[in-house]
Amino acid sequence: MPASGQARGAWGWHPLDSRWAQRVVDAAGVRPGELVLDVGAGLGALTGPLVKAGADVIAVELHSGRADKLLQRFGPKIKVIRVDAADLRLPTRPFRVVSSPPYGVSTALLKRLLAPGSRLVSADLVLQRQVVNRWVEGRAPGAARWTRHYDASIGIRLPRKAFTPPPHVDSAVLRLNRLSRTRR
Ligand SMILES: C[S@@+](CC[C@H](N)C(=O)[O-])C[C@H]1O[C@@H](n2cnc3c(N)ncnc32)[C@H](O)[C@@H]1O
Numbered sequence: 001m002p003a004s005g006q007a008r009g010a011w012g013w014h015p016l017d018s019r020w021a022q023r024v025v026d027a028a029g030v031r032p033g034e035l036v037l038d039v040g041a042g043l044g045a046l047t048g049p050l051v052k053a054g055a056d057v058i059a060v061e062l063h064s065g066r067a068d069k070l071l072q073r074f075g076p077k078i079k080v081i082r083v084d085a086a087d088l089r090l091p092t093r094p095f096r097v098v099s100s101p102p103y104g105v106s107t108a109l110l111k112r113l114l115a116p117g118s119r120l121v122s123a124d125l126v127l128q129r130q131v132v133n134r135w136v137e138g139r140a141p142g143a144a145r146w147t148r149h150y151d152a153s154i155g156i157r158l159p160r161k162a163f164t165p166p167p168h169v170d171s172a173v174l175r176l177n178r179l180s181r182t183r184r
Helices: 016-029 048-054 062-079 103-113 129-134
Strands: 035-037 056-060 080-081 093-098 120-128 150-158 171-178
Touching: 016 048, 016 080, 016 120, 016 150, 035 048, 048 056, 048 062, 056 062, 062 080, 080 171, 103 129, 103 171, 120 129, 120 150, 129 171
Parallel strands: 035 056, 035 093, 056 080, 093 120
Antiparallel strands: 120 171, 150 171
């Protein structure tokens, strides 16, 4: 994806209203010192509450202008990585994800996060509600493998007006939690 001349829609530019972003972070129950990836961080709607919660935040943002603005806004409080979410190199220590990614990359991102060897502990992802339902019902790609390691549930339901501009579909949080004992 070229970093310049990108149509606004192609970047999935639907930032979250700050009150809804705070609710998503509160519901995730992030604790101080936890490593949290905010993938598709935009201008930091979720990054801000995550920093306030004391998380060790890595903001992943492909758009160069937004990545620069994140750096200006948060400085050394966070790490900003400008990379395609689909090519993300995962941390080697346990990490969480709290993110509102562009819906177009959600499947590639989930595949990445759930790849063998991932140290993902939990994910709270704002996604298209239909997609969340598919995951919760075990109908998502690779379900036979990842459901042995993760529990999938639906979190906060977000109205369209939680985003500006409002998307054409309903959204909800997909919560993935690593099971303490692997189901075999
Ligand atoms: C739906 S917006 C959400 C922004 C922010 N998380 C929020 O809630 O306000 C998605 C963000 O992902 C970025 N993005 C688009 N494609 C991406 C990709 N392939 N990898 C990483 N970020 C991407 C966009 O530039 C945009 O900032």
